[in-house]
Amino acid sequence: MVDLTGKTALVTGGARGQGRSHALALAQAGASVAILDVCEDLENVSYPLASQADMDETMRLINEANGKALAVKADVRDREAISDAVARIVDTFGSLDILAINHGVMAISEFRHMDPADWDVVIDINLNGVFNVLHAGLPHLLNQTWGRVIITSSMAGKGGYPQFSHYSASKWAVIGLAKTVALEVATTGTTVNVICPCCVDTPIIHNSTMYRLFRPDLDSPTIGDVAEEFCRYQPQGIPWIPPQAITDALMFLVSDGAKHMTGETLSVAAGQNANGAA
Ligand SMILES: NC(=O)c1ccc[n+]([C@@H]2O[C@H](COP(=O)([O-])OP(=O)(O)OC[C@H]3O[C@@H](n4cnc5c(N)ncnc54)[C@H](O)[C@@H]3O)[C@@H](O)[C@H]2O)c1
Structure with a gap:
């Protein structure tokens, strides 16, 4: 098992679903974990997002496992709130070493009939929200000799998916972001990787x-x-596959065994990836 004693992780979208699974595993491996989530429903998102009760349950599970956790309610679109949240996390735990940028929303619409408000909300959360978290958090990783960034994209970030052009565009974009930042920080001890899941058994589907x-x-x-x-x-x-399947990949990417993997897109996709280019 990976030993993350002394490390601090930030998991966005951590109140439920894959984020909860990641937060619990990181805490069980010894990391202090900040769980950031909006914990309310949002305009132009057509299904319920995580609630305060979901966040409380994630905290309960981590406490039950004798882990250390901090709950942070914030919207990743709010640049100032994210900057404040990162400062609070570093103040509370003394460092920031792992960014698991996992939050996301989905919308469904054929492009020619799309309400631009749907485009805006998906791009603002899935792309600009990733920027906000990475931009605020990365300098803390680069202050040290070790850091890990794992961004959750999707198989829709590697191909076209009818009815999901906004979602697919956002998920392709974060891969370009991750690969570029991976090159920019390659000599620092921080790796930047992406996980591309297929359908996962969570409320987004x-x-x-x-x-x-x-x-x-x-x-x-x-x-x-x-x-x-x-x-x-x-x-x-x-x-669909269980959230744990994505967590297993994430825990590999934070491990020393993956220290020479950066700028990679790891498909955990029950074979969907085999339809695409190498
Ligand atoms: N479940 C799937 O089939 C699937 C497949 C491929 C990729 N993904 C991606 O996996 C990631 C995790 O999703 P999940 O499957 O756990 O779904 P989920 O809906 O359970 O989790 C997403 C979390 O993000 C949070 N969130 C949404 N908007 C936010 C905002 N503005 N600020 C802060 N938090 C916000 C939600 O409250 C929720 O807790 C997402 O990036 C999603 O796009 C999911």
């Missing part, structure tokens, strides 16, 4: 907007109505 996309023939499709449709996307024949 388990909501009525997504279910209706998969079963437009039904008024109120349920999980049982859509699971088979989801399977078509994963060559391994499963509808």
Whole structure:
């Protein structure tokens, strides 16, 4: 197991889903973990985001595992709030060593019918929000001789996905950002990598907007109505993978075993990646 004693990690979008899984694993490995999440629903996002109760549950799980955690409620679009949050984290734990930039939102619309407000909210959160966290946090990693940045993109960051042009554009963009910053800081001991998941078993896919996309023939499709449709996307024949599968990749990327991997995009995708270029 990776030993992260003495390190501090920031996990954005950490109140639930993949972020919760990452936060718990990082804390179990000995890191102090700051969990940042908006914890409220947002205009132009059509499904519920994490709640305060979700954040409380993540904190409870970490406390139960005897981990150290700090809950930070902030919107990644708010540059000043993110800068303040990073200062508070460093003040509380004494350093910042790992940035797990995981937050994200999804919207669904064919491009020619897209409401520009949908474009704006997805780009503001999934791209500009990543900028805000990386820009505020990276200088602290570079003050030291060791740092890890892991940005969560998507398989939609490696190909086109009809109905998801805004989401796909944001997820391609963070790969360009990560590869460039990886080169700029390559000699510093900080690595910058990207994880590209396929469908993961979290609320971003388990909501009525997504279910209706998969079963437009039904008024109120349920999980049982859509699971088979989801399977078509994963060559391994499963509808979605557990958050732990992404956490396992993240824990590898923070380990010393990955110290010579930087600027990489790691697909954890049940075979979806095999349809694409090498
Ligand atoms: N689940 C999937 O199928 C899947 C597939 C590929 C990529 N992803 C990506 O994985 C990442 C994690 O998503 P997830 O699957 O855990 O879904 P999720 O919806 O459970 O988690 C996303 C988290 O981001 C938070 N968030 C959203 N907007 C925010 C904002 N403005 N400021 C702060 N926090 C905000 C939400 O509250 C939520 O807790 C996202 O970047 C997502 O795009 C997910």
